[in-house]
Amino acid sequence: MSTRDQKGEVQNGPKKRRWLKPLLFISLGLNLLFVGLVAGRLWKHGYGGDAAAHNQIVIGAVEKLIKDFPQAKRQRASELLERQRISAGPVRAQISDARKAVRAAALADPYNEDNMSGALRRLREIRSGMHQSLHMTMLELMKDFSLEERQELVKNIRAGFKHRRGHKRRQKDAPGRGAR
Numbered sequence: 001m002s003t004r005d006q007k008g009e010v011q012n013g014p015k016k017r018r019w020l021k022p023l024l025f026i027s028l029g030l031n032l033l034f035v036g037l038v039a040g041r042l043w044k045h046g047y048g049g050d051a052a053a054h055n056q057i058v059i060g061a062v063e064k065l066i067k068d069f070p071q072a073k074r075q076r077a078s079e080l081l082e083r084q085r086i087s088a089g090p091v092r093a094q095i096s097d098a099r100k101a102v103r104a105a106a107l108a109d110p111y112n113e114d115n116m117s118g119a120l121r122r123l124r125e126i127r128s129g130m131h132q133s134l135h136m137t138m139l140e141l142m143k144d145f146s147l148e149e150r151q152e153l154v155k156n157i158r159a160g161f162k163h164r165r166g167h168k169r170r171q172k173d174a175p176g177r178g179a180r
Contacts, residue, residue, distance in 0.1 A: 057157060057160035057161060059084060062141060062156075065149060076144065084137040088134075091126060098126050099123060102123055105119040
């Protein structure tokens with residue numbers, strides 16, 4: 001097949017598409033960007049689970065607070081936090097196993113509602129147990145904290161959750177936003 005180019009000369013063979021190669025590179029770049037954004041979101045939002053992330057945020061907030069405490073007070077708080085960390089380790093593995101059971105029940109063919117219900121109940125119980133353990137540790141810690149220290153702790157915890165969600169601090173008087 002012959003065609004004429006812009007100068008009017010006859011060319012044989014298929015027409016070269018010079019725009020195709022840059023388009024392929026742009027497409028590849030956009031795909032890599034998208035995959036990177038998804039992976040970053042999963043990593044940033046603690047793909048390991050909400051209960052474990054909640055535990056880490058609260059413990060991190062307490063650690064930030066106690067770094068300036070007197071030695072005796074810091075030692076007691078550190079012991080409580082270490083005890084919490086030790087108890088949370090096996091629970092994280094249980095949460096992971098319970099999630100796998102939920103996933104397996106959801107994908108089972110034929111679907112069995114009783115299996116799904118049981119798997120969800122088990123996951124809920126394990127997560128509830130982790131939260132209860134953390135709450136008991138917080139009750140022990142709060143006994144020794146002054147009002148100012150408790151206020152600082154709450155501020156640190158809120159900052160941890162806002163950072164985890166990726167939200168910037170919102171102004172109460174921002175347009176379209178109610179009080180938070």
